[in-house]
Amino acid sequence: MSTSPDLVPAHALDAADPLAAHRDRFVGAEQPLVYLDGNSLGRPLRVTGERLRSFVDEEWGGRLIRGWGDVGEGGWMDLPLTLGDRIARTCLGAAPGQVVVGDSTTVNLYKLLHAAAALRPGRTEVVLSADDFPTDRYVAESVARERGLHLVWIEPAEPTTGVTDDEVAAVVGEQTAVVLLSHVAYRSAAIAPLAAVAEVAHEVGALVLADLSHSVGVLPVQLDRTGVDLAVGCTYKFLNGGPGAPALAYVAARHHAGLAQPVTGWMGHADPFAMGPGYEPAPGVRRLVAGTPSVLSMQPVADMLDLLDEVGIEAVRAKSVALTTFAADAGRRLLPDARLGSPADPERRGGHVTLLHPRMREVVAGLWQREVLPDYRDPGGLRLGLSPLSTSFAEVEAGISAAAEVLAGLA
Amino acid sequence: MSTSPDLVPAHALDAADPLAAHRDRFVGAEQPLVYLDGNSLGRPLRVTGERLRSFVDEEWGGRLIRGWGDVGEGGWMDLPLTLGDRIARTCLGAAPGQVVVGDSTTVNLYKLLHAAAALRPGRTEVVLSADDFPTDRYVAESVARERGLHLVWIEPAEPTTGVTDDEVAAVVGEQTAVVLLSHVAYRSAAIAPLAAVAEVAHEVGALVLADLSHSVGVLPVQLDRTGVDLAVGCTYKFLNGGPGAPALAYVAARHHAGLAQPVTGWMGHADPFAMGPGYEPAPGVRRLVAGTPSVLSMQPVADMLDLLDEVGIEAVRAKSVALTTFAADAGRRLLPDARLGSPADPERRGGHVTLLHPRMREVVAGLWQREVLPDYRDPGGLRLGLSPLSTSFAEVEAGISAAAEVLAGLA
Numbered sequence: 001m002s003t004s005p006d007l008v009p010a011h012a013l014d015a016a017d018p019l020a021a022h023r024d025r026f027v028g029a030e031q032p033l034v035y036l037d038g039n040s041l042g043r044p045l046r047v048t049g050e051r052l053r054s055f056v057d058e059e060w061g062g063r064l065i066r067g068w069g070d071v072g073e074g075g076w077m078d079l080p081l082t083l084g085d086r087i088a089r090t091c092l093g094a095a096p097g098q099v100v101v102g103d104s105t106t107v108n109l110y111k112l113l114h115a116a117a118a119l120r121p122g123r124t125e126v127v128l129s130a131d132d133f134p135t136d137r138y139v140a141e142s143v144a145r146e147r148g149l150h151l152v153w154i155e156p157a158e159p160t161t162g163v164t165d166d167e168v169a170a171v172v173g174e175q176t177a178v179v180l181l182s183h184v185a186y187r188s189a190a191i192a193p194l195a196a197v198a199e200v201a202h203e204v205g206a207l208v209l210a211d212l213s214h215s216v217g218v219l220p221v222q223l224d225r226t227g228v229d230l231a232v233g234c235t236y237k238f239l240n241g242g243p244g245a246p247a248l249a250y251v252a253a254r255h256h257a258g259l260a261q262p263v264t265g266w267m268g269h270a271d272p273f274a275m276g277p278g279y280e281p282a283p284g285v286r287r288l289v290a291g292t293p294s295v296l297s298m299q300p301v302a303d304m305l306d307l308l309d310e311v312g313i314e315a316v317r318a319k320s321v322a323l324t325t326f327a328a329d330a331g332r333r334l335l336p337d338a339r340l341g342s343p344a345d346p347e348r349r350g351g352h353v354t355l356l357h358p359r360m361r362e363v364v365a366g367l368w369q370r371e372v373l374p375d376y377r378d379p380g381g382l383r384l385g386l387s388p389l390s391t392s393f394a395e396v397e398a399g400i401s402a403a404a405e406v407l408a409g410l411a
Numbered sequence: 412m413s414t415s416p417d418l419v420p421a422h423a424l425d426a427a428d429p430l431a432a433h434r435d436r437f438v439g440a441e442q443p444l445v446y447l448d449g450n451s452l453g454r455p456l457r458v459t460g461e462r463l464r465s466f467v468d469e470e471w472g473g474r475l476i477r478g479w480g481d482v483g484e485g486g487w488m489d490l491p492l493t494l495g496d497r498i499a500r501t502c503l504g505a506a507p508g509q510v511v512v513g514d515s516t517t518v519n520l521y522k523l524l525h526a527a528a529a530l531r532p533g534r535t536e537v538v539l540s541a542d543d544f545p546t547d548r549y550v551a552e553s554v555a556r557e558r559g560l561h562l563v564w565i566e567p568a569e570p571t572t573g574v575t576d577d578e579v580a581a582v583v584g585e586q587t588a589v590v591l592l593s594h595v596a597y598r599s600a601a602i603a604p605l606a607a608v609a610e611v612a613h614e615v616g617a618l619v620l621a622d623l624s625h626s627v628g629v630l631p632v633q634l635d636r637t638g639v640d641l642a643v644g645c646t647y648k649f650l651n652g653g654p655g656a657p658a659l660a661y662v663a664a665r666h667h668a669g670l671a672q673p674v675t676g677w678m679g680h681a682d683p684f685a686m687g688p689g690y691e692p693a694p695g696v697r698r699l700v701a702g703t704p705s706v707l708s709m710q711p712v713a714d715m716l717d718l719l720d721e722v723g724i725e726a727v728r729a730k731s732v733a734l735t736t737f738a739a740d741a742g743r744r745l746l747p748d749a750r751l752g753s754p755a756d757p758e759r760r761g762g763h764v765t766l767l768h769p770r771m772r773e774v775v776a777g778l779w780q781r782e783v784l785p786d787y788r789d790p791g792g793l794r795l796g797l798s799p800l801s802t803s804f805a806e807v808e809a810g811i812s813a814a815a816e817v818l819a820g821l822a
Contacts, residue, residue: 027472037476049467056460056711060653061438065448065784067654076654104702106676107518130688134677135702138690142675146557236703242471243478243487244705264553265517266545275789277541279549291515291546292647294655297708300467373476378686 010393013326019311019319019389026240026390034399036374038387039214039352042240045307048300055299067295070273071286076295077272081286083298086305087239087248091313092212092231093222098250100285101235101301102293105213105247106135108232109180111261111288112249113143116178116207116230118260123177123206129154129163133186136211140180149177160343162190169200176206178230183221184214184350187377189324189342191215191350198227207255213237216248217308218351218388219317229255238351238387241301246294249285256284265290307389319388321346327353327384327396334404341381351388354381355403359410366406372399421804424737430722430730430800437651437801445810447785449798450625450763453651456718459711466710478706481684482697487706488683492697494709497716498650498659502724503623503642504633509661511696512646512712513704516624516658517546519643520591522672522699523660524554527589527618527641529671534588534617540565540574544597547622551591560588571754573601580611587617589641594632595625595761598788600735600753602626602761609638618666624648627659628719629762629799630728640666649762649798651715657705660696667695676701718800730799732757738764738795738807745815752792762799765792766814770821777817783810 014020023029026043035043059067069075074082084099092099103111113126128140130153144151154167162185172179179201181192198208207229215221217238223231231250235241251259264279266272267289271280281287308316325346331338331353341354357363357380364376375383382403386396425431434440437454446454470478480486485493495510503510514522524537539551541564555562565578573596583590590612592603609619618640626632628649634642642661646652662670671692677683678700681691692698719727736757742749742764752765768774768791775787786794793814797807 027468028475033475035475041471041476041478043475044467044472049464049472052463052467052707053460056455056463056653057438060452061455061460064439064444064446064454065452065786066779067452103514103518104676104705106678106702107514107674110674110701134680134683134686137688138675138677138680141690142673146673234703242467242707244703244707246705247702262553262557263518263521264549265515266549267517269545269549272545275545277548279552290521291517291658292645292655294515294657294705294708296463296653296655296711297705300707368477375476 010326010397013322013393017319017393019315020392022307022311022389023392025307029390032371034372034395034402036372036384036386036391036395036399038390039237039385040375041236041243042238042387043390044242044300045240045303048303051299051303055296076293079295079298080289080293083301084248084285087216090305090308091216091221092250093220094224094250095253097284098253099248100288101248101298102246102289105232105234106139107263108247108249109136109139109211110143111263112209112230112232113140113178113180115251115259115261116209117143117147117149119255119258120177120207123175125150125152125175126178126180127152127154127168127171127176128180129156131156131159131185131187132180132182133211133213136180136182160188160190160341162188163192165193165196165200168197172201172204172206174204176201176204178207178209180209182211182214186214187341187381187383188354189214189350189352191348194226194228202227214350214352217304218320220313223250224252228252235301239301240304242297245297245301249288251285251288259287261288263290267292311389316388320351320386323386323388323391323393323396324349324351324353326393327386327400330397330400331355334400335407352383352385354383356380357382357407359407362410363403363406367402370402372402374399421737421808424733424804428730428804430726431803433718433722433800434803436718440801443782445783445806445813447783447795447797447802447806447810449801450648450796451786452647452654453649453798454801455653455711456651456714459714462710462714466707487704490706490709491700491704494712495659495696498627501716501719502627502632503661504631505635505661506664508695509664510659511699512659512709513657513700516643516645517550518674519658519660520547520550520622521554522674523620523641523643524551524589524591526662526670526672527620528554528558528560530666530669531588531618534586536561536563536586537589537591538563538565538579538582538587539591540567542567542570542596542598543591543593544622544624547591547593571599571601571752573599574603576604576607576611579608583612583615583617585615587612587615589618589620591620593622593625597625598752598792598794599765600625600761600763602759605637605639613638625761625763628715629731631724634661635663639663646712650712652712653708656708656712660699662696662699670698672699674701678703722800727799731762731797734797734799734802734804734807735760735762735764737804738797738811741808741811742766745811746818763794763796765794767791768793768818770818773821774814774817778813781813783813785810
């Protein structure tokens with residue numbers, strides 16, 4: 001009898017998991033609740049509540065206005081860049097000085113799509129996928145309308161494979177300003193071949209803007225090496241920053257000289273406290289900062305980066321692959337009428353797994369009633385977000401077993 | 412002997428102050444530090460640290476993804492509007508459904524300047540003051556460049572009086588799309604006559620966009636009654652939301668039907684979780700929401716609203732007037748070489764007082780070394796931000812006495 005992964009029981013996988021002990025560092029790990037939506041909102045670390053309490057009483061309340069400091073003095077003023085550098089090093093494979101933390105993914109997308117168009121003046125097209133997350137599509141439509149650009153949509157032939165470099169090559173040309181694509185697709189978890197897409201885009205002189213929301217913190221991105229020009233990403237999914245934590249924006253150093261974005265707030269000025277007439281952009285990515293940085297909501301992200309530094313993103317990825325493989329196998333075994341809506345090859349798959357069945361909307365509603373929390377995504381997708389450091393194999397098995405029971409019980 | 416205010420000692424004013432006891436509700440009130448910059452960053456309330464800790468462990472960690480709910484279900488999804496309604500009722504004199512909390516003041520200004528231009532298509536001018544806060548000027552420049560608008564600058568004749576309705580009347584016309592102005596000037600604290608400005612703007616069909624950053628929480632705004640069309644404001648000054656807390660945006664109900672803004676994120680969609688093709692704006696001000704609301708950093712604002720509801724904004728204003736009057740008198744008495752850089756009439760003055768002297772930059776540097784924290788604003792302004800619920804008269808006296816000592820000690 002073979003020891004194929006779907007026959008190894010969950011408890012044995014948990015017992016052999018070198019990262020298993022970290023699960024207890026998260027709030028709620030001891031509860032019977034099964035949480036399979038860490039890719040929508042990561043659990044808080046147990047240290048985070050106390051960190052915020054002490055931030056309020058000691059840093060905000062104690063330092064008061066002195067907490068800000070001036071640019072380069074190591075205070076809150078520098079947090080958008082210092083936290084950006086930490087994410088760059090720990091998760092993104094990006095050299096320092098290219099990542100800023102602030103605003104939302106939506107606002108950062110807006111800024112960087114404008115920046116891309118400004119870096120490629122005269123070009124008239126934005127390439128994107130019809131499968132992209134709504135905000136990406138909506139913001140691209142808005143920026144295109146404002147700048148008189150034309151949107152060129154890729155309709156992925158097979159959602160589970162995501163956008164391919166061939167599909168991009170088929171539509172880019174000398175009119176393409178920028179190709180916008182998700183690194184990990186929000187429904188299928190398909191990993192886009194960033195380096196190959198960057199190559200075909202660069203061949204025609206176009207830029208690539210990657211949305212890393214579903215990849216940052218769960219797999220090594222190697223952003224500098226891919227040749228991607230611009231990127232945005234989210235910190236409340238696999239970086240456990242809490243509901244609405246500020247997002248990240250990346251601009252490759254080679255584009256800093258020509259970088260321009262329209263939300264020209266005082267905090268992106270070269271000398272914010274001079275308060276002088278006329279906007280003069282700060283050097284590098286600091287010009288992406290617009291209003292006053294959201295210091296309070298950056299605190300929890302630092303806790304998760306501490307843990308990721310301890311564990312290492314490669315080990316996180318190894319556990320993630322094991323979890324998604326186990327989920328796909330358990331789905332085949334326990335939900336034989338469902339279809340895998342994610343790449344079967346774990347190398348092509350991010351940190352979540354989607355199982356498709358026409359009645360999954362009802363299944364998810366039933367699961368929520370049983371304190372089993374996955375997500376639902378049209379059409380018919382049970383989306384299992386498997387946050388590697390806070391999810392056990394037993395939790396995955398319990399969740400998929402419960403889904404099978406709910407499905408069997410539907411009239 | 413008369414009992415003119417400058418002869419009543421600070422300790423007597425504190426003893427007679429009906430709001431004095433509230434000062435102990437703030438972190439650090441017991442410390443010798445003199446904090447006179449509450450209009451830049453308000454002190455935290457003592458309850459806020461614990462509120463955040465319990466938010467992390469119980470709401471975020473306990474509710475997890477269920478915390479969001481769907482629109483209208485009373486969860487985090489509704490917070491931008493429910494918190495907006497609370498601010499509207501407690502501080503702004505605005506009916507429900509017109510205020511949203513989210514993003515930064517900068518981003519909200521950007522959205523509302525675009526919205527104003529869209530509400531007045533074909534008009535080519537934006538009127539603003541050269542004395543406006545930098546972000547207001549920089550963002551107006553950017554939006555004007557993007558939309559091909561022309562900026563018409565008001566150079567206030569006398570900074571201490573702020574922008575007058577006569578100055579606005581002199582420059583508005585049938586080409587004016589919008590008049591942008593600060594309700595309370597960030598340097599002088601001069602209160603702009605919003606209702607009178609709205610009247611002269613409306614006479615020529617223009618809109619008024621008010622920046623309430625230095626008025627919200629410290630004086631009753633009566634926004635609906637002023638006729639102002641659009642407004643933005645800050646929650647980390649007199650609303651004590653913490654460094655970088657999300658801002659507010661107001662749009663008068665009469666403009667909701669035609670309201671359009673370019674940062675079209677999924678959270679401003681009529682049905683965000685449908686994730687369908689094409690952006691369809693949500694009804695009313697919810698379409699101003701762009702990315703995922705910053706739930707964590709909205710929590711402290713709710714604590715301050717609880718206190719403001721208990722005290723009432725009229726009582727806060729009465730204390731504010733007493734504090735700024737005392738500061739102006741103490742300045743005259745203790746710093747006879749300085750000049751009042753704020754309106755002498757308390758009815759024309761917001762919650763801070765600026766004292767002008769060519770050497771104030773050095774004075775403020777010396778004060779910071781003595782744990783006396785006012786702010787400095789060019790040219791030569793010692794800016795005393797007197798947060799009514801956390802500042803005592805003794806603190807004001809100690810601060811101005813220390814300033815006199817530092818000034819006397821300069822070579």
